[in-house]
Amino acid sequence: MTLKLYLDNPEIGSGFDAVKASLPGADQADLNQLRGDAMTQFLDCGIPGPKVEEWKYTSLNFLAKENYAPALRNDDQDEIKSLFQRAYMENIAGPVVVFINGYINRELSSYPDEKGLSFTVLSENTEAFRAALETKEGASALNNLNRALATDGYHIDISAGTHLKQPLQIIHIATSATDMRSLRTRTNIMAGANCKAEIIETFIGAEGERYWGHMISDVKLDEDADVTIYQFQLQGKQAIHMMELHASVSDRATFTHTSLQLGAEISRTELINSFTGEYAQINLRGAYLGRVKQSHDIFTRINHDMPNCQSDQLYRGVLDEGGKSAFQGKVVVARDAQKTNADQSNKNLLLSRKAEANSKPELLIYADDVKCSHGATVGELDADQLFYLRSRGMDEVAAKGLLVAAFVSEVFDNIADETLRTSFREKTGDWLSHEVTA
Amino acid sequence: MLEIKNLRVSVGDKEILKGLDLTINNGEVHAIMGPNGAGKSTLSYAISGKDGYEITEGTITYNGKNLLDMDPNERAGEGLFLGFQYPVEIPGVSNMNFLRSAMNSQRRYRGEEDISAVDFLKLIRSCAKDLNMDPEMLKRSVNVGFSGGEKKRNEMLQMAVLNPSLAVLDETDSGLDIDALRIVADGINRLRGADKSILMITHYQRLLDYVVPDFVHVLANGRIVKTGDKSLAVELEEKGYVGLGVAENAA
Numbered sequence: 001m002t003l004k005l006y007l008d009n010p011e012i013g014s015g016f017d018a019v020k021a022s023l024p025g026a027d028q029a030d031l032n033q034l035r036g037d038a039m040t041q042f043l044d045c046g047i048p049g050p051k052v053e054e055w056k057y058t059s060l061n062f063l064a065k066e067n068y069a070p071a072l073r074n075d076d077q078d079e080i081k082s083l084f085q086r087a088y089m090e091n092i093a094g095p096v097v098v099f100i101n102g103y104i105n106r107e108l109s110s111y112p113d114e115k116g117l118s119f120t121v122l123s124e125n126t127e128a129f130r131a132a133l134e135t136k137e138g139a140s141a142l143n144n145l146n147r148a149l150a151t152d153g154y155h156i157d158i159s160a161g162t163h164l165k166q167p168l169q170i171i172h173i174a175t176s177a178t179d180m181r182s183l184r185t186r187t188n189i190m191a192g193a194n195c196k197a198e199i200i201e202t203f204i205g206a207e208g209e210r211y212w213g214h215m216i217s218d219v220k221l222d223e224d225a226d227v228t229i230y231q232f233q234l235q236g237k238q239a240i241h242m243m244e245l246h247a248s249v250s251d252r253a254t255f256t257h258t259s260l261q262l263g264a265e266i267s268r269t270e271l272i273n274s275f276t277g278e279y280a281q282i283n284l285r286g287a288y289l290g291r292v293k294q295s296h297d298i299f300t301r302i303n304h305d306m307p308n309c310q311s312d313q314l315y316r317g318v319l320d321e322g323g324k325s326a327f328q329g330k331v332v333v334a335r336d337a338q339k340t341n342a343d344q345s346n347k348n349l350l351l352s353r354k355a356e357a358n359s360k361p362e363l364l365i366y367a368d369d370v371k372c373s374h375g376a377t378v379g380e381l382d383a384d385q386l387f388y389l390r391s392r393g394m395d396e397v398a399a400k401g402l403l404v405a406a407f408v409s410e411v412f413d414n415i416a417d418e419t420l421r422t423s424f425r426e427k428t429g430d431w432l433s434h435e436v437t438a
Numbered sequence: 439m440l441e442i443k444n445l446r447v448s449v450g451d452k453e454i455l456k457g458l459d460l461t462i463n464n465g466e467v468h469a470i471m472g473p474n475g476a477g478k479s480t481l482s483y484a485i486s487g488k489d490g491y492e493i494t495e496g497t498i499t500y501n502g503k504n505l506l507d508m509d510p511n512e513r514a515g516e517g518l519f520l521g522f523q524y525p526v527e528i529p530g531v532s533n534m535n536f537l538r539s540a541m542n543s544q545r546r547y548r549g550e551e552d553i554s555a556v557d558f559l560k561l562i563r564s565c566a567k568d569l570n571m572d573p574e575m576l577k578r579s580v581n582v583g584f585s586g587g588e589k590k591r592n593e594m595l596q597m598a599v600l601n602p603s604l605a606v607l608d609e610t611d612s613g614l615d616i617d618a619l620r621i622v623a624d625g626i627n628r629l630r631g632a633d634k635s636i637l638m639i640t641h642y643q644r645l646l647d648y649v650v651p652d653f654v655h656v657l658a659n660g661r662i663v664k665t666g667d668k669s670l671a672v673e674l675e676e677k678g679y680v681g682l683g684v685a686e687n688a689a
Contacts, residue, residue, distance in 0.1 A: 402535075
């Protein structure tokens with residue numbers, strides 16, 4: 001008997017047939033063709049099962065029998081407004097783009113209007129949509145699923161030499177009309193030579209619904225580009241959150257990804273990075289905080305195919321009772337990638353004996369003149385530190401909150417914008433005293 | 439007024455304090471001296487409520503309230519400050535942020551408003567200046583990379599900012615050079631006042647040259663075995679615990 005690695009899901013196939021005529025761009029034959037091909041590719045493969053190494057810490061068995069049809073548009077203004085207000089950082093000047101249930105919302109959005117920046121919403125531009133749905137060589141099964149059913153997304157083109165004056169805020173909202181449905185979006189970011197850009201992305205949703213938020217991003221940095229993506233994951237308590245990002249980084253370019261995982265029942269952040277030039281840098285930083293029934297899975301891969309590049313990974317996890325996490329960080333240094341400098345650090349703090357943190361650093365080094373480091377720890381709060389704080393007047397929750405914030409603070413130390421840095425820190429510090437994550 | 443009656447405290451299976459009585463009235467400074475292992479630190483932890491120090495008998499009340507019913511932070515809210523023998527390092531938490539959180543926690547406990555950022559800054563700067571402390575230390579992580587003397591000075595800073603009405607100082611003088619000792623002593627003397635109760639736990643008579651106590655107690659084998667005025671400390675220094683008839687604890 002052969003081991004079945006992937007789980008068939010015929011529900012999704014018949015679900016697709018039922019909705020394909022109503023998907024955005026359904027009147028375009030070529031888009032339909034791309035979606036259909038993508039669905040065939042997905043169905044040929046299936047949902048990754050527990051024996052797939054990359055998914056060993058997050059079981060998707062429960063997805064095998066469900067359809068998760070695309071969410072419908074929603075215009076419950078009160079709910080949208082309250083979720084928007086929780087996500088929107090008004091202290092950060094700049095444009096904001098809002099997607100609701102996987103569809104652009106024009107009323108709440110103010111598209112960026114800056115010289116050298118072209119911002120396109122997929123559902124408003126067939127060409128961009130087509131590009132986003134095009135077959136990707138070696139795409140994962142879930143990426144193909146996303147291609148087949150993506151309802152919207154955005155495409156950003158930053159021309160050479162453009163330094164964006166303001167960060168771009170993108171907010172993805174899931175309302176309570178999303179139960180047992182999916183929100184699939186796609187993002188393309190093309191960063192021209194010597195440009196500089198910051199994108200702040202926030203995912204937020206209704207607390208009581210089981211929805212599947214699923215976003216795929218492709219980021220391409222040309223020479224000397226400097227792109228930073230910040231992500232706040234504040235999804236509803238029962239949500240499934242999946243984020244798969246592919247970055248390719250050219251000569252002397254710097255790509256930085258900083259994320260905070262607070263919400264969702266199951267979250268998976270997959271960051272696949274490659275160097276396509278020399279003297280470039282990739283920084284991946286993140287904090288994940290989980291409790292009761294929550295599971296956060298961070299999966300990173302850095303392909304050092306070129307010499308003289310640097311990568312730095314810094315992840316901190318905090319797990320309270322019933323919380324679970326996994327960090328899988330793989331660094332592959334090719335034979336010719338001499339003078340590679342790759343650091344990786346993953347530390348976890350367990351606030352309860354009924355919490356679980358998994359850490360799996362993986363370094364494959366085929367070059368002989370490189371500097372690579374990795375460190376993984378799992379520990380508990382220090383009782384003496386806790387007592388010290390409490391003896392000064394802080395109650396247990398406040399004292400733990402301060403220690404938790406301190407534990408993860410390193411992740412956010414390098415954020416230049418103080419408002420943003422503070423926002424990351426406050427959300428982290430507040431986590432212990434807030435039942436609802438926001 | 440702090441009143442400790444017939445206090446028995448165990449750590450694990452071992453009884454450390456064996457029926458200790460002590461009363462400190464408002465305005466008084468008391469010193470407790472004693473040989474190693476006598477239970478001096480245990481007393482300070484029992485008063486402040488550290489986990490693992492089991493009170494098997496007796497009472498501790500402060501201004502008539504039962505401290506033993508309270509969490510450590512509630513005791514702090516009631517005005518208690520514990521000066522640590524070994525102040526704890528807390529990486530990632532700035533001294534400033536730590537002290538403001540502590541202060542506001544205490545104020546909220548007492549039903550007071552939070553202190554404004556401006557007022558807090560003024561207060562902490564003035565306290566740091568009194569202690570001859572580099573303002574840069576306020577930005578650094580709590581006690582991280584501080585020398586022994588700097589840590590004790592930081593304890594005094596916290597005490598000055600929090601302005602407790604009951605201070606228990608556990609060997610605050612240990613490991614200090616003469617200049618640092620003077621600064622710490624000045625800090626304690628500044629706190630002294632009609633509404634304050636201060637308990638200094640110390641190994642040596644040295645600190646008592648700078649902070650003259652109203653009462654000196656000798657703690658041995660889990661009880662107070664002798665009480666006197668400052669001259670008792672001088673006598674101890676001359677004759678030692680054995681000379682005073684206070685046997686060293688067998689290890």
